[in-house]
Amino acid sequence: METDHYFYVLHCKDDTFYGGYTTDPARRLKEHNSGTGAKYTRLSSRLPAEMIHIEKFSSRSDATKAEYAFKKLTRKQKMAYLKKKSSNKSS
Numbered sequence: 001m002e003t004d005h006y007f008y009v010l011h012c013k014d015d016t017f018y019g020g021y022t023t024d025p026a027r028r029l030k031e032h033n034s035g036t037g038a039k040y041t042r043l044s045s046r047l048p049a050e051m052i053h054i055e056k057f058s059s060r061s062d063a064t065k066a067e068y069a070f071k072k073l074t075r076k077q078k079m080a081y082l083k084k085k086s087s088n089k090s091s
Contacts, residue, residue, distance in 0.1 A: 005063035009053035009070065009082065012046035017078050019070040021063050025054050053082055 003023050010018040010032060018040050022028035029051045031037040041049055057063040073081060 002058075005057045005060045007055045007057065007063045007066040007070070008051055009078075010041065010049040011052045012041065012049045014043075014045045016046065017075070017082075018046075018049065019067050021060070021067050025051060053085060055085070 006022050006025050008020055008022060008025055008028065010020070010029070012018060018032075018038065020028065020038060028037065029049070032041040033048050035042050035047070041047065055063070055066060057066065070078065070081065
């Protein structure tokens with residue numbers, strides 16, 4: 001059985017973004033919102049978080065590379081990236 005790998009972005013209650021990797025986006029969002037996800041999302045000021053972006057990859061390596069690249073972006077660059085990706089979906 002082949003596993004899908006995902007890079008995802010959360011929009012937190014404090015208006016910040018969190019990028020992560022998972023093989024199960026629904027489970028991962030529940031973990032973040034229950035306070036058992038990443039240290040970053042455990043703060044009550046950041047919850048609840050909403051999953052606003054998901055990209056599917058065939059390998060863990062590709063998904064984690066996308067996560068790493070996203071985390072290096074400035075907030076302005078992250079917003080442009082998310083806007084571009086969401087406009088690509090609708091076209």
